[in-house]
Amino acid sequence: MHNINIATDTKQRSTEDKLAWIYLVNLVFYLIPLFINDKSAWEIVLALLTLIPFIYCYFWAYRSPSDKAIYPILAMIMLGIAITPINTGSLSLFTFAGFFIGFYYPLRSAFISLLGFVALLATLTFLLGINHYYFIVYGGLLIGGVGLFGVAERKRVEAKCREQQSKAEISQLATMLERERIARDLHDIMGHNLSSISLKAELAEKLLDKNHYEQAKEQLKELNAIARESLSQVRETVSGYKHKGLASSVMSLCQTLRDKGVSVSLEGNIPQLGPELETHVILSLTELCNNILRHSQADHCSLIFGESADEISISITDNGQITHIIEGNGLKGIRERLKAFQGKLDYVVDQQCRFTITFPAQES
Structure with a gap:
């Protein structure tokens, strides 16, 4: 299965992030038991404080690739288990984890995991002596339903990715x-x-x-x-x-990388640039992609375009075997090209190698 996350491209990311905050309204079901049951002040405070790491894990899961999503999902489940003795509204926390399980994992794995969730609810019911069975029955149905919604959302995102790939091929x-x-x-x-x-x-x-x-x-x-x-x-x-432009050149570079055995992911909107700057950006990206083929021994590369009110950035990240970089004429040439437009080139070598080109946003 390909790595996916919910915010699939830069254009939609702002809207998706707003929706992510709206989805948190479901935490009201976490808060209700705190006020309809007789809870002490310290129990209420502890239950409210639990929301801080939970919301962090929620956005961590929201932005994770599928192969890394298990960590925030497990963290959300552990927080739910820890707070259940104080607040059975923890079912609300479990439903968020159920959604991400349905979203990130194949149907078979998701189904088995959701069954495990029901077993977990049963275990908590008997260990903690919870005297109302809605915790198992209602909780199991709710988590299963939300998990299936996660599966449906994954199908929607995958279909959209295929559509975008088809457009890119055209x-x-x-x-x-x-x-x-x-x-x-x-x-x-x-x-x-x-x-x-x-x-x-x-x-x-x-x-x-x-x-x-x-x-x-x-x-x-x-x-x-x-x-x-x-x-x-x-x-x-x-x-x-x-002047046709940058988009055509980027697609050509992506295909060249793929032809050499390097898988490529493309994120963000390719900016509209002036003719002269566009030419220098194309030359710079060509040099960086050629460096990946010549030196990095990478098998995956990401091109990420970002744009704010003040700045445009283009990042190229690969998983090659480079541990340090000695700047040659190619990188020096890129710096000289960008300098004329108040741009710059930065790079970071860690577990991955990332080059970032930035320059001021152009006026429309």
Whole structure:
């Protein structure tokens, strides 16, 4: 199963984070038993304090990849077990853990885990002498229902990821077709013009050998005119290609990495940049991706685009075997390119290697 989390892309992350806070309204069912039962002040305070680490674990689980989600889920379950002797509203805490189990794990594993949850509720009922069986019956039904909702939400997110991947593949195909068109245009322009240049240069050489200086001079003028026209046409064609932009180049780089056996995940919205900055960002990303292929021995890479009101960032993270970095001409060249736009390049080498390009957000 691929690593997934609930906030799947940067564009939706703000909305999803707001919803995450709204979902916490279900904690009202955790608070109700504190006020309808006869609880001492210290029990109420302890139950309220338990919410602090629980909410931390909730957002930890919310933002975890599937292979790491077990830790916050277990932490939420342990908090629920610990507070149950004081507050049977802990069922509310268990339902959040049940949701994440359904969301992060395959149906079979989720079903077995939710059955284990019911067994846990039964054990707590008998060990603590809880005298109302709603803790088992109602709690089991509630956790099972919320867990199934988590399964449904996982299916929705996976379908959305497949849809986004399909769109990316279509965009990539369009990029390949556009590149073929550019190559064909360049060939048509340069093929004819270079042939003309070659012929006129050869003719001018022969005229000079025969001391026909005026005729040779005329041929050289025509040769110069053809060369200037060719340069202008090439600039127009390449300029049009560059300005198509960053998105096409990123898709091409991702495909190059995949072709070399490196899986790639792409997060965030690719920003709209001015033509000159866009060109330098494309060159910088190309250099960083080439470094991954040449030096890192990585098998996974993440490209993350972030944008705030003041700053745009692009991070490339790989799981390669690099323990330290010696800056060569490539990284120095990136710094020089970005410096002209008040940008910078930073990197961190830990368990993973992460390069981050940042530069000020451009005015619309």
